Amino acid sequence: MIPAVVVAIDGPSASGKSTVARRVAERLPDFVYVDSGALYRLVTVAAMQAGVAPEDGPVVRRFLDALPLEYIVRDRVVVYRVGGREAGPELRTQAVNENVSLFAALAPVRERVVGWLRGLTRFGSLVMEGRDIGEVVFPGAACKFYLNASPEERARRRHRELEGRVAPDDGGLRQVDESLRRRDRIDSGRAVAPLRIPAGSAVIDSTGLTIDQVVEVVLLQVRQVPGLVSNG
Ligand code: DC
16 A cells, blocks of 8 residues: 655645645645644534533543544545534634634643544545644654745735625724734644644745645645655
């Protein structure tokens, strides 16, 4: 069996890493795309539904032990299910945005999610995006990228994404900006696996670049990996 190749794409919220990672996976035959943030979001939704508070360590552990999590691959994307139900739009509500950093900062949550993510190589080669993929989950990844963009550009991107859901005025943009900065502060300041540039990663500032340009930069480097066959 050919060993799984991992492409790790890390970076802060709204740095463009989700879209880039998804497109990179589409362009690489046989690679599967993994959104690791969705797993932290899923734990958060399930915990909130179960009335589990992030402060309550032993309850959090018991809750994680009992979480009926499954994965499937559909169209080369890893899809998560809890209790047979597929995770969907409920992962991206404002309440989850506000709470996910708190759950993602907990050691038992991170231990469990890291284990689940490592297990996904059973599906083959992966393009995985997140905050600690190149540093903690797959430090030996074949290719590591750290995507960034200026805080203003990230707020503008996230605001555009939310248009229709948040009033498209200055107040909306300011709110998005504050919410992103708060999340970045928690993600970068936490004791366990804080967001940082992984050793050996290529740093790409996407502020003045289109998604397609970033995808090409990533693919150029991925295609240097020995033994990787790609016709995309
Ligand atoms: O990428 P995202 O916004 O969906 O991530 C949701 C949260 O999960 C975010 O607060 C950071 C956290 N996260 C993490 O700590 N480690 C990862 N590998 C991925 C996400």
